[in-house]
Amino acid sequence: MSFIRLAWQLPAIIFLLFLLFIIGNEYAIARPSKRIKDVAYVTPGTSGFDTERHRLDLYIPRHKSATLRPVVIFIHGGNWDSGSKNIYTFIGRRLAKQGCVAVIINYRLAPNVQVPAMADDCARAALWVKLHIAEYGGDPERIFVMGHSAGGGLAALLATDNTLFTKVGLSENPVKGVILDDPAGLDMYDYLKKMEYPNDEQYLVPFGRDPAVWRAASPLYYVHKGSPPMLIYVGERTYPSIRNSSEKFRQRLMQNGVQHTFTVIAGKKHVGMVLQLYWKRNQIYRDLLKFVKAN
Incomplete structure (x- = not known):
């Protein structure tokens, strides 16, 4: 018994x-890290301020450094209509433990705004980082952006569309490099013209019905010779649309002589591409730490 x-x-x-x-x-x-939550990157009380979405979290290594540390801004995914910085504490913690100052941001979502406004939010978050990150031990001259899924598309926009920063008062793009993890939305102009897959009409909410907006929100069309270097990761078993648009993006980078690596990770589906970041020794972190020159 x-x-x-x-x-x-x-x-x-x-x-x-x-x-x-x-x-x-x-x-x-x-x-090994300190988290500072819910910092407003848009001045509270200003027109259009969103008390939940215009905020970011900082993850700072506790051990001292004689020099300023590289900064990684992570932009979450979620189909442009969901997601939160609060889900990705594990990414902030692991980046900080490995010598980076990590910044995990929120941005406004559909249906309240469309993707161009989301990109503006991300640019304003990057502006806040540029102006204030030295106060937290981060190097404002070594700002990198990283994103998964929809966040990957937004990260690619930040890296390639310099007008996002001229609109917020910066004379040059502060992004020194990009890490794209199974990025979505790299060419929504082509995607929405074709409407090849079931339920594609859902994307007319975040992108609208104007083809000019689809193109304006697609990083593929902003790639230029001065674009920063990129690390791109695609899951072997991800969605065909992400696999195809990532390959087109890679071709555009090659045509413009932009330094990059393109890696297909065996066996990974779309969600697994971000879940693997729970483990600090995965391939993306190993490459990232060399890329940003973390101590």
Whole structure:
């Protein structure tokens, strides 16, 4: 009978051990970094200020450094209509533990705004970083942007469309490099003209019905010889639209002589491409740390 009672308790014991492992692991990850939550990157009270979406979180290494650290701004995905910086604390913690100052941002979402306004929000967040990150040990001359899915498309826009920064008062683009993780929306002009896949009409909410806006929100058409270097990662089993548009983007980078690497990660689906960032030793982090020259 004692054996039977123990057998029934095993699943609960295993779950408890797993939970303790996760909590202990998260504590080990969190301990080397400091998180500063909900910093407003648009002045509260100004016209259009969104008290939830115009905010960012900072993740700062606790150990001292004689020099300013590289800065990585992460832009979340979520189909342009969902997602939050609060989901991606694990990315901020792991980047900080490995010597970066990480900035995880929110931005406004559809249906309240369309993608050009989201890109403007991301540019305003990057402007705040440029002006203030030295106060937190980050180097304003080493700002990199990173994004997954819809956030990858927005990160690519920041890197290639310099007018996003002239609109906020910067004479030059502060982005020194880009890390794109299974990016979506690289060429929505072509995508929305074709409407090849089921439920594609849902994207007329964040992108509208004007083809001129589709093109204006597509990073592919802004790639130029002065675009910053890029690391691009695509899941082997991701959506065909992401695989195809990423290849087109790679071709455009090659045509313009933009330094980049393009890596297909075996076996990964779209969601798995961001979930793998839970583990600090995955390929993206290893490449990223060399790319940004983290200590």
